[in-house]
Amino acid sequence: MDARFTPEQDHIRRTLRELLRKRCAPGDVRAAVDTPAGYDPALWTALAEHLGLPGLALPETHGGVDGTTTTELALAAEELGRALAPSPLLATAVLSAPLITALGTEAQRADLLPRIASGTLTAALAIPGTTLSTVLSLTGEPRRDWAGGGRAGGVQATQRPDGWRLYGQVTQVLDAHSADLLLIPAHTGGYARSRTLLFLVQGNTPGLVRTRQTSLDPTRPRGRLELRDVAAELLGEEADVPGSPSAHADAPLQGRGELRDQPPPARGKRTAHPAEPFARVGDIAAAVLAAEAVGAAARILELTVEHAMAREQFGRPIGSFQAVKHRLADVYVQVQAARSAAYYAAWATAREGERVGTLALAQAIESLRTAAAEGIQLHGGIGFTWEHEAQLYFKRAAGDELLFGPVHRLRAHAAEAARLFDESDAGEVAV
Known part of the structure; x- marks a missing residue:
């Protein structure tokens, strides 16, 4: 492994x-963040057209740059994290585009991916914020209902002669209030044979009501979706829906939307709902989020050091006191370790088979939380x-931990997935 960045990657970092x-x-x-969209559309256009950020991980045949790793996305995320720049990059390029690439038909990929790569189409994955981390296999396996929720049983889908129709509600969805395209999981097949499939819904579809919700971190806006007999398109092959000849027990999403271990589909068959793409998206998202948190931690550390060298107490800068030096040095070591973990995860x-993004994300969130807390304290009143901008970095740390953590659950799930401890005795390392 060559840990050095290529000249192209260095150029991305400098330019961004x-x-x-x-x-x-x-x-x-x-x-x-005070605008209705929650981000600056002009800045997003510049990021997409001049730097091509949305297409960094997309196939070259569909307008991307055909990146072989997530390193370029991680580099972009680190710089965006330094500035706490609100943008649709996470919801569009990290969470939605890989699912369209993996599950969509050739016609869907040819139609949607070039527009995502050019920045003219933004997308959002309509999974509630309370279950997003488990659906992506970050803090556990998605064993519970994740197609919306609520008293009505989440989002329901019915097939009519004129196509699919959705109704229900989803809350706390990243960028749901502003995205041009929504990927919405919905229950199909009734109570007895319920399965969860992914559907595509245009943001301006009649019957769709979108409302921006208040969130702890204003730089990560969220929204509520209300679907009232909304027209939708199935993501994937129409032959894989319940009731069709090809809809059989090899589908991994069954049982009222729960994810269960099932045999893989037949060779060459594109299913609309395999479990593997969600785990794959979760691994990519963890690496990108880790790099973003590292960028934010590094920036708040820089601000704290600058303040410590300028603020004087007893006739000398507070940064010259040994206690302050030690605290800042500890934060620096923690941030650098998190950066190494983030780029290794990317x-x-x-x-194949090497998934360390969850651990990298845990370390990065913890470093950001520590750096933000120390920054607030050393900035004094x-x-x-x-x-002051220090509170924004603290909110980013707390918001990320609520949405994708907490840290102890990220580490516990990584240990469980790696079988670090024997099931018969959780206190002893398995031999």
């Missing part, structure tokens, strides 16, 4: 950092005020 320095200052971030996404 310069662009964000000019277009994404703290005042610009606050102005962007490189490992291309290796100004650190926790609304006007």
Whole structure:
């Protein structure tokens, strides 16, 4: 493994950092999150057209750059994390585009992926924020209902002569209020034979009501979806729906939307709902989110060091005191370790069977939480005020842990998946 960045990757980092320095200052971030979309469309257009960020992990045949690893996406995410830049990159390129690539028909991929790569189409995966981490196999296996939720049983799908129709509600969905395209899991087949399939819904479809919701981290906007007899298109082959000749027991999503271990589908068959793509998306998302958290941690550490060298107490900068030096040094070591883990996880996404993204994400979130907390404390009275940007980094740390963590569950699930401990005696390492 060569840990050095290529000249192209260094160019991505330099160019993106310069662009964000000019277009994404703290005042610009606050102005962007207060808009209805929750981000600056002009900045997103620049990121897509000039740097091609949405297409970094897409096939070259569909307008992408055919990246073999997630390293380029991780580089972009680290720079976006430094600035806390609100953008649809996570929901569109990290969560939605890989599912369309893996599950969509050739016509769907040819229609949607080039527009995603160009930045003219944004997308969102309509999974509630409370279950997103388990659906992506980050903190556990998706053994419970994740197609919406609520008293009505989440989102329901019925097939009519004119096509599929959805009804129900989903809350706390990343970028659901502004995305042009929605990937919505829905129950099909009735109570006795219920299965969960993925559907495509255009953002302007009649009967779809979208509302932006308040979130702890304003730079990661979320929305609520209300579906009232909404027209939808199945993601994948129409032959794989319940009741068709090819719909049989090899489908891994069954039993009221629960994910169960089932034999793989027949060779050459594209199913609309395999479990493996969700785990694959989760591994990519973990590596990208880890790099993003590292960028945020590094930036708040820089701000804290600058303040410590400028703020004087007893006639000398507080950064010259040994206790402050030790605390900042500990944060620096933690951030650098998290950066190494994040980029190793990004490189490992291309290796079959090697999934370390969950551990990297746990370490990165913990480093961001520590750096943000130390930053607020060492900034003194100004650190926790609304006007100072330190509180935004603290909210990013807390919001990421609520949405994708917590840290102890990320590590526990990684240990369970790797079978580090014997089931008969959880306190002893298996031999």
